[in-house]
Amino acid sequence: MDQRSTFQSTYPWTKAPVIAQAPMLNIAGPELATAVSAAGGIGFIAGGTDVSNLQDKFQKAEQLVKEYKAADGSPDQNCLQLYDGPNLPVGVGFLSWGADLNMALPLIVRYRPCAVWLFAPPNSAADQVPWVEGIRTQTGGSVTVWVQVGSVEDAIDAVTKLQPDVLVVQGSDGGGHGLQHSASIVSLVPEVNDKLDAKASDNSSSLIKPKIVAAGGLVDGRGVAAALTLGAEAVVMGTRFLASLEVPIPKGYEQAIIEASDGGTHTIRSAVYDRVRGFLSWPSKYSPRGIVNQTHTDFVAGKVTEQQNYELYQQALKKGSPGYGPNGRLATFAGTAVGLVKEILPAGEIVRRTRKDAESILQINRLAKL
Numbered sequence: 001m002d003q004r005s006t007f008q009s010t011y012p013w014t015k016a017p018v019i020a021q022a023p024m025l026n027i028a029g030p031e032l033a034t035a036v037s038a039a040g041g042i043g044f045i046a047g048g049t050d051v052s053n054l055q056d057k058f059q060k061a062e063q064l065v066k067e068y069k070a071a072d073g074s075p076d077q078n079c080l081q082l083y084d085g086p087n088l089p090v091g092v093g094f095l096s097w098g099a100d101l102n103m104a105l106p107l108i109v110r111y112r113p114c115a116v117w118l119f120a121p122p123n124s125a126a127d128q129v130p131w132v133e134g135i136r137t138q139t140g141g142s143v144t145v146w147v148q149v150g151s152v153e154d155a156i157d158a159v160t161k162l163q164p165d166v167l168v169v170q171g172s173d174g175g176g177h178g179l180q181h182s183a184s185i186v187s188l189v190p191e192v193n194d195k196l197d198a199k200a201s202d203n204s205s206s207l208i209k210p211k212i213v214a215a216g217g218l219v220d221g222r223g224v225a226a227a228l229t230l231g232a233e234a235v236v237m238g239t240r241f242l243a244s245l246e247v248p249i250p251k252g253y254e255q256a257i258i259e260a261s262d263g264g265t266h267t268i269r270s271a272v273y274d275r276v277r278g279f280l281s282w283p284s285k286y287s288p289r290g291i292v293n294q295t296h297t298d299f300v301a302g303k304v305t306e307q308q309n310y311e312l313y314q315q316a317l318k319k320g321s322p323g324y325g326p327n328g329r330l331a332t333f334a335g336t337a338v339g340l341v342k343e344i345l346p347a348g349e350i351v352r353r354t355r356k357d358a359e360s361i362l363q364i365n366r367l368a369k370l
């Protein structure tokens with residue numbers, strides 16, 4: 001089956017190549033997620049670890065979906081107009097090391113997001129089994145399961161234990177949290193594909209290969225076309241949406257994203273950004289990638305102790321927007337492709353442009369082969 005039929009049969013409002021938006025903690029709310037889905041992508045609300053306000057987010061998403069359905073405009077611009085399926089056409093993401101299944105599950109059952117995205121179990125995929133079993137049993141399989149992993153080993157573990165519908169393969173370039181040690185999607189996606197193909201064709205194995213989606217370093221049509229060429233069936237973008245109208249981030253953060261260049265040198269994956277914020281519960285194999293700033297450089301240069309760094313961070317928080325940027329101290333999560341993000345746009349426009357550019361590149365490549 002081609003990617004158009006596999007994704008569109010499950011998520012009928014989407015258009016190929018499918019662009020999903022990452023469930024970014026404290027950033028990806030119902031406004032962003034519904035705008036992405038209305039443009040033919042798949043938006044995810046960030047559920048994070050604190051599920052206490054998830055009901056409000058689902059309610060808001062339901063209301064926004066109703067508004068998109070009722071709105072004028074061509075179905076090309078508003079892909080939700082003709083959607084009348086039983087699921088909410090947005091997903092929700094949880095951080096497995098901290099989210100409470102007993103609180104989340106009744107809300108998943110009630111609001112039926114199209115997908116639940118799981119990331120970062122405390123130890124291994126085995127920790128996520130109760131989530132997957134609960135979601136599948138209680139929704140009659142109508143809510144699909146996406147699992148994000150960052151290594152070949154974790155991919156095999158997740159597919160063997162959880163049989164997710166979609167495996168999000170996150171490469172080292174990704175913004176926010178990811179594995180401290182990982183490869184870029186350039187080698188990770190093909191290697192995961194090869195290993196899963198080999199396992200799936202082994203007669204003694206009952207493994208069912210999920211759809212493979214690439215994440216990490218993708219912000220435009222060139223990246224999307226490359227990821228599909230590497231063997232992904234769809235893509236996830238996080239960093240690109242930090243420069244969209246629908247995200248509630250401080251101006252200083254937004255400006256730092258637009259001004260950053262050369263993400264390989266100006267972003268870093270560093271646990272220091274968790275420690276200064278008092279975020280100590282992340283499993284130790286993960287750390288966040290963000291723009292290099294004083295919090296990181298002062299600490300690695302030995303200019304401040306851990307405690308001083310923490311206190312300076314608290315002072316910077318009081319400054320708000322001026323606390324961001326390379327000379328600031330506030331955590332500014334972004335991936336290595338941040339240097340390609342130069343314009344703040346409506347999220348729907350980002351999805352449409354990226355999809356169109358990727359399509360043209362893939363079409364040119366196809367024609368070149370004739």
Ligand SMILES: Cc1cc2nc3c(=O)[nH]c(=O)nc-3n(C[C@H](O)[C@H](O)[C@H](O)COP(=O)(O)O)c2cc1C
Binds near residue numbers: 119148216336
């Ligand atoms: C600001 C930010 C916050 C993120 N928060 C989460 C999160 O809460 N849960 C999650 O599964 N992934 C999170 N991620 C990682 C994304 O799922 C995804 O892997 C990443 O954004 C892809 O790389 P890109 O940023 O280069 O597009 C976050 C990423 C960013 C940039």
